[in-house]
Amino acid sequence: MSDSRPIGVFDSGIGGLTVVKALRDLLPNEDIRYLGDTARVPYGPKSPETVQRYAVELAEMLMRKNAKALVVACNTVSSVALPSLTKKFSVPVIGVIEPGARAALQATRNRHIGVIGTRATIRSGAYEKALHASDNNVRISSRACPLLVPLIEEGLLNDDVTDRVIARYLEPLLCDGIDTLVLGCTHYPLLSPAIARSLGDRVKLVDSAINCALAVEQLLDEQSLRAGRSDRGELRVTLTDAADNFLSVAREALHLSFAEIELQPLP
Amino acid sequence: MSDSRPIGVFDSGIGGLTVVKALRDLLPNEDIRYLGDTARVPYGPKSPETVQRYAVELAEMLMRKNAKALVVACNTVSSVALPSLTKKFSVPVIGVIEPGARAALQATRNRHIGVIGTRATIRSGAYEKALHASDNNVRISSRACPLLVPLIEEGLLNDDVTDRVIARYLEPLLCDGIDTLVLGCTHYPLLSPAIARSLGDRVKLVDSAINCALAVEQLLDEQSLRAGRSDRGELRVTLTDAADNFLSVAREALHLSFAEIELQPLP
Numbered sequence: 001m002s003d004s005r006p007i008g009v010f011d012s013g014i015g016g017l018t019v020v021k022a023l024r025d026l027l028p029n030e031d032i033r034y035l036g037d038t039a040r041v042p043y044g045p046k047s048p049e050t051v052q053r054y055a056v057e058l059a060e061m062l063m064r065k066n067a068k069a070l071v072v073a074c075n076t077v078s079s080v081a082l083p084s085l086t087k088k089f090s091v092p093v094i095g096v097i098e099p100g101a102r103a104a105l106q107a108t109r110n111r112h113i114g115v116i117g118t119r120a121t122i123r124s125g126a127y128e129k130a131l132h133a134s135d136n137n138v139r140i141s142s143r144a145c146p147l148l149v150p151l152i153e154e155g156l157l158n159d160d161v162t163d164r165v166i167a168r169y170l171e172p173l174l175c176d177g178i179d180t181l182v183l184g185c186t187h188y189p190l191l192s193p194a195i196a197r198s199l200g201d202r203v204k205l206v207d208s209a210i211n212c213a214l215a216v217e218q219l220l221d222e223q224s225l226r227a228g229r230s231d232r233g234e235l236r237v238t239l240t241d242a243a244d245n246f247l248s249v250a251r252e253a254l255h256l257s258f259a260e261i262e263l264q265p266l267p
Numbered sequence: 268m269s270d271s272r273p274i275g276v277f278d279s280g281i282g283g284l285t286v287v288k289a290l291r292d293l294l295p296n297e298d299i300r301y302l303g304d305t306a307r308v309p310y311g312p313k314s315p316e317t318v319q320r321y322a323v324e325l326a327e328m329l330m331r332k333n334a335k336a337l338v339v340a341c342n343t344v345s346s347v348a349l350p351s352l353t354k355k356f357s358v359p360v361i362g363v364i365e366p367g368a369r370a371a372l373q374a375t376r377n378r379h380i381g382v383i384g385t386r387a388t389i390r391s392g393a394y395e396k397a398l399h400a401s402d403n404n405v406r407i408s409s410r411a412c413p414l415l416v417p418l419i420e421e422g423l424l425n426d427d428v429t430d431r432v433i434a435r436y437l438e439p440l441l442c443d444g445i446d447t448l449v450l451g452c453t454h455y456p457l458l459s460p461a462i463a464r465s466l467g468d469r470v471k472l473v474d475s476a477i478n479c480a481l482a483v484e485q486l487l488d489e490q491s492l493r494a495g496r497s498d499r500g501e502l503r504v505t506l507t508d509a510a511d512n513f514l515s516v517a518r519e520a521l522h523l524s525f526a527e528i529e530l531q532p533l534p
Contacts, residue, residue: 041312045508119511150417161431168428241312244386 002228006031006236007216008067010058013041014246015149015186016073017237019096021254022189022213023071024235027220031233033065034073039241039266044120048080055081059089061238061264067091068225071216073186073209075117079126092219099215100182100208101130105138107204108180114173114203115142117184118149127184141176142184145169152187153246157253158194166191166198174203182206190253238262269495273298273503274483275334277325280308281513282416282453283340284504286363288521289456289480290338291502294487298500300332301340306508306533311387315347322348326356328505328531334358335492338483340453340476342384346393359486366482367449367475368397372405374471375447381440381470382409384451385416394451408443409451412436419454420513424520425461433458433465441470449473457520505529 007027009020013036020034035058037043043051055077059070070085070093072078078095085093104113115127122144131138147165156162173181181203183189189209196205220226227233235258239247243261250256274294276287280303287301302325304310310318322344326337337352337360339345345362352360371380382394389411398405414432423429440448448470450456456476463472487493494500502525506514510528517523 045308147414147417147421150414154414161428161435164428 001224003068003225004031004227004229005066005068006033007069007071008033008035008059008062008065009071009073010035010037010062011074011186012037012043012076014038014243014250017250017254017256018186018189018209019071019073019212020235021256022207022209023216024256026213026217027233029227029229029231029233031227032235033062033067034235034237035062036237036239038239038243043074043076044118051076052081052084055085056088057266059085063089063091069094069216069219071212072096073212075121075126075185076124079121079124092223094212094215094219096186096208096212097126097130097184099211100184100206101127101134103211104180104182104206105131105134107206108138110177110179111135111137112139112141112176112178112180114176114178114181115140115184116145116148116169116173116181116188117142119144119146121184127182141173141178143169143173148191149185149187152190153244153249155245155249157190157249162191163194163198166194170195170198174199178203180204180206183208190250236262238264240264240266268491270335270492271298271494271496272333272335273300274336274338275300275302275326275329275332276338276340277302277304277329278341278453279304279310279343281305281510281517284517284521284523285453285456285476286338286340286479287502288523289474289476290483291523293480293484294500296494296496296498296500298494299502300329300334301502301504302329303504303506305506305510310341310343311385318344319348319351322352323355324533326352330356330358336361336483336486338479339363340479342388342393342452343391346388346391359490361479361482361486363453363475363479364393364397364451366478367451367473368394368401370478371447371449371473372398372401374473375405377444377446378402378404379406379408379443379445379447381443381445381448382407382451383412383415383436383440383448383455384409386411386413388451394449408440408445410436410440415458416452416454419457420516422512422516424457424516429458430461430465433461437462437465441466445470447471447473450475457517503529505531507531507533
């Protein structure tokens with residue numbers, strides 16, 4: 001059994017390309033359609049009802065491209081819209097929070113996990129809920145790191161200013177005694193090397209993009225949805241508004257190759 | 268002749284409080300109503316049509332509070348919505364760009380002016396247009412500084428990380444030979460001390476908040492709209508959604524005192 005339909009991936013903007021990168025590495029034969037809602041980014045400050053409505057619109061656009069699975073490469077959407085997406089669409093829906101939380105629980109030895117993300121993600125408590133749903137005794141130290149996304153979007157991925165900001169954000173978590181850190185924002189894998197430098201050897205880094213891709217692989221296998229082809233799948237990127245500087249930053253840092261961006265303005 | 272109605276000031280968020288601070292210092296007897304559209308901030312990435320529509324909505328809310336003048340304490344709105352606001356409302360409308368541009372032209376000796384702002388403001392070319400409208404021969408070096416707003420909103424107003432980011436942004440402008448720098452974002456006056464440190468003595472800093480307040484003073488005098496009272500006027504702050512951390516940063520740094528914030532959700 002095989003299924004040649006593409007995997008549909010969407011995000012409020014460009015950050016979700018880190019999930020695409022992980023999917024490309026893990027499932028090179030799959031076709032991928034990426035949809036970034038650059039016209040309405042960021043979703044973090046918007047109400048849950050609005051985020052749910054936008055998520056359904058994006059998912060519908062991907063379903064019209066015949067997606068066999070929907071990957072929600074966005075923490076904000078994953079934290080509020082998975083139930084409504086799962087209910088509305090017949091294909092499987094995979095978010096970034098569950099897989100990241102699961103990987104963190106497997107990685108931790110001292111049952112003390114750190115979570116970093118945007119203000120909106122940390123305020124939502126989404127990782128706490130997901131972690132505590134599996135293990136009520138795990139300790140969690142979380143911290144909003146609002147400067148990291150702007151630093152990433154400026155392309156300062158390997159820069160001493162970024163290193164100092166990271167060190168400052170992580171210091172209290174390290175003092176708390178975490179042994180595992182979840183990157184709770186799809187932008188953050190672009191800073192994995194810098195964050196790993198700051199953490200040293202004692203703390204394990206959990207990249208939710210990679211873990212999301214692993215969850216997608218497992219699901220495709222379970223439901224016999226893998227593409228049957230042996231050649232490399234195609235990646236197509238659609239945005240709802242013109243991309244800014246960050247698209248080139250992400251493209252270069254992730255070594256992602258794709259043809260021209262398709263612009264699809266929202267109705 | 269005197270006029271006891273309040274001055275209405277609005278912005279896409281909290282940044283416009285720097286203009287309020289300048290107004291309070293210059294016109295202490297005036298009542299001020301501030302309206303920040305925190306529910307829909309930031310305006311920078313939105314289309315001009317959307318920004319115009321939002322600006323009219325905010326102005327209408329202030330007109331219902333009986334404003335005698337409308338101060339647009341936001342560069343994005345000032346760059347696209349002044350004509351429609353002026354057309355729609357009978358009271359005077361003052362933006363931040365014109366007064367800043369005029370002050371820069373008065374300050375420069377070598378006719379070479381630097382402008383810094385958000386990506387959206389720099390991309391709009393609004394300061395270039397305003398400067399060239401008065402003096403076609405002035406040279407302009409402009410630069411988007413997208414990290415400054417996040418650094419300000421994190422409260423890092425006097426911090427070596429911020430100093431290094433500022434130095435990096437300003438270096439090419441200083442190399443170009445500017446002798447005057449316009450702060451083209453209402454957040455930036457909160458970094459005036461840090462920016463002045465980085466500029467040294469040779470470059471004059473033009474704070475568009477202060478220059479906007481001077482323009483308001485002149486207009487009230489010309490149209491006999493000054494409040495007649497001798498006691499201190501009242502400042503009331505209304506936001507369209509709950510404020511985040513930045514409100515306390517601004518309030519403290521600007522030494523602004525006002526009663527409880529009023530929340531007025533948009534319809």
